[in-house]
Amino acid sequence: MLPLKELVIGYHPLIEAIKSGITFRKVYIQSDKKNDTIRELVNDLRVANIPFQFVPKEKMFSISNGNHQGIIGLRSPIEFIDIETLLPTLFEENKIPLIVLLDNITDTRNFGAILRSAEFFGVHCVVIPMKHTADLNEFTIKSSSGALLKMNIARANNLSETIEFLKSSGIQVIGASERSKESIQHADLELPTAIIMGSEDEGISAAIVKDVDKFYKIPREGTIDSLNVSSAAAVFLYEVQRQRSVTNK
Numbered sequence: 001m002l003p004l005k006e007l008v009i010g011y012h013p014l015i016e017a018i019k020s021g022i023t024f025r026k027v028y029i030q031s032d033k034k035n036d037t038i039r040e041l042v043n044d045l046r047v048a049n050i051p052f053q054f055v056p057k058e059k060m061f062s063i064s065n066g067n068h069q070g071i072i073g074l075r076s077p078i079e080f081i082d083i084e085t086l087l088p089t090l091f092e093e094n095k096i097p098l099i100v101l102l103d104n105i106t107d108t109r110n111f112g113a114i115l116r117s118a119e120f121f122g123v124h125c126v127v128i129p130m131k132h133t134a135d136l137n138e139f140t141i142k143s144s145s146g147a148l149l150k151m152n153i154a155r156a157n158n159l160s161e162t163i164e165f166l167k168s169s170g171i172q173v174i175g176a177s178e179r180s181k182e183s184i185q186h187a188d189l190e191l192p193t194a195i196i197m198g199s200e201d202e203g204i205s206a207a208i209v210k211d212v213d214k215f216y217k218i219p220r221e222g223t224i225d226s227l228n229v230s231s232a233a234a235v236f237l238y239e240v241q242r243q244r245s246v247t248n249k
Contacts, residue, residue, distance in 0.1 A: 007064055008073035011037055018048055023076040025136045027052040030060050030070030041071065049157060051130045076136055083154040083162060086125055087169055097171060098240055099194035101127045103159060103204050105229065108134045112143025113230035114197065119147035121237035127154045127162055159196075163211040166194050175204050176236060177215040178226045184216040189240040197233050 008017045014027065027045055029038060031054040045052045063072050083099070090097045100123050105111050111134035118126050134140060141148050156162040163173050171192045176184075196212060198204030204212065218227060218235050227235065 006075050008075065009064055009066055009068045009071070011041060011069055011071050014041070014071055014073045015044065017073065018044065018050070023079050024050045024073045025076040026050075027071070027073045028060060028063065029054050030057050030068075031055060032057065033070035038070070049130065049155065074137075077138075077141060078136065078148060078153055080155045081125065081152045083125055083127060083156075084165060086152060086154070087166075087171075090124055095124065096190065096244065097192040097194075098123050098237075099125050099127060099166065099171065100233065100237075101156075101159060101162070101173075101194055101196040102133065103129065103196055103208050104132045104199040104202060105197065106132060106134050106199065108137075108139045109143050110134075110200070110228065110230045112140050112145075112148070114233045115140070115144035115147040115151055117230065117234040117237055119144075119150050121234075121241050123151070123237065125152040125154055127156050127159070129156055129159050159208055160211050163194070163196070163208070167211075167213070173211065173213045174236075175209075175212040175215045176218070176232050177203070178217050180215040180217040182214070182216050183219045184236055184239050185219070187214070187216050187239070189243045193240060195233070195236050195240075197229050197236075200229050 008014050008022070008024075018024070027050055029041070029052060042052065057070075060068055060070065060072060087097060100114065100118050102111070102114065105114065105128075115126060136148065136153075167173060171194050173194045173196060174187060175196045175198070196204060196208065198208075218232060226232070
């Protein structure tokens with residue numbers, strides 16, 4: 001059972017909470033509840049860009065055994081930011097944007113470790129998709145050493161559209177791939193940059209690969225083929241800091 005303070009239970013309380021500006025990490029809807037109220041709720045959730053999932057009643061009662069009416073909202077520990085609002089502000093402040101986009105990073109430990117590195121190396125924003133991403137909960141806070149609560153986090157309905165917006169705003173979008181012939185050391189990271197990291201199992205999804213400007217590898221000396229995604233993200237971010245620090249000296 002989750003603590004009651006993390007939950008908003010029932011249709012009317014959830015709608016009122018959304019109207020009042022409370023941020024949700026996800027809304028669960030009991031899968032056998034199919035009626036006009038549920039259809040209206042789903043429409044409201046889509047308009048508000050809130051992830052939702054239909055689940056069996058057993059899942060619902062594992063979260064709360066109260067009278068939930070088939071609807072439970074999980075409050076988010078953070079407020080999400082709008083990348084389209086943040087980016088112009090960074091340029092106005094003469095900052096060189098550094099963005100990290102996460103594609104299908106569903107493991108909480110990897111997600112937390114990436115957030116920790118992102119905060120350490122001064123990333124301006126981490127962008128996550130609405131679906132297929134690790135949950136934002138106490139475990140993420142712990143695995144990120146609290147970085148989740150300090151970082152700018154944006155949530156994207158469509159990563160491809162977000163990438164196109166970044167590229168149209170003058171941001172180069174790069175990705176990590178051990179199959180690339182070019183080392184990350186050869187990238188020009190003094191330019192405004194967005195780094196996209198994919199899942200350990202599948203890498204960057206096929207729908208996103210075509211949107212990436214260029215892929216780079218991490219040079220290796222040992223026999224292991226690759227680093228895990230959180231380690232690879234840290235190496236990429238260190239290289240950004242190294243290049244930009246040399247320039248600013």
